Amino acid sequence: MTLARSRLLYIVAVLASGIAIGLIAVLQPHLQQAAVPPAAWPFAVSLVIDLIIGQRAAQGRAEPLTMGDRFVAVIGAGLIVTAMVAFSG
Secondary structure (H helix, E strand, O other), rough: OOOOOHHHHHHHHHHHHHHHHHHHHHHHHHHHOOOOOHHHHHHHHHHHHHHHHHHHHHHOOOOOOOOOHHHHHHHHHHHHHHHHHHHOO
């Protein structure tokens, strides 16, 4: 089973955002005490990218995302952030 380019780019972008958010959370420890913890921030990134891909899919220029794509990307990014913060010491 192969992934369409838009679906693959979505997953890679959200996972990469997890790395970026993890680095920010490690470098700025006070953000770990924010009202919305850094592990939840990938949801916001996912929403923005999902809206863009959804518009392109409505125009027939991209394949729509599946719930599996969203699950893998958001949960994976959240786990990346959590692991980076936990192992930062």
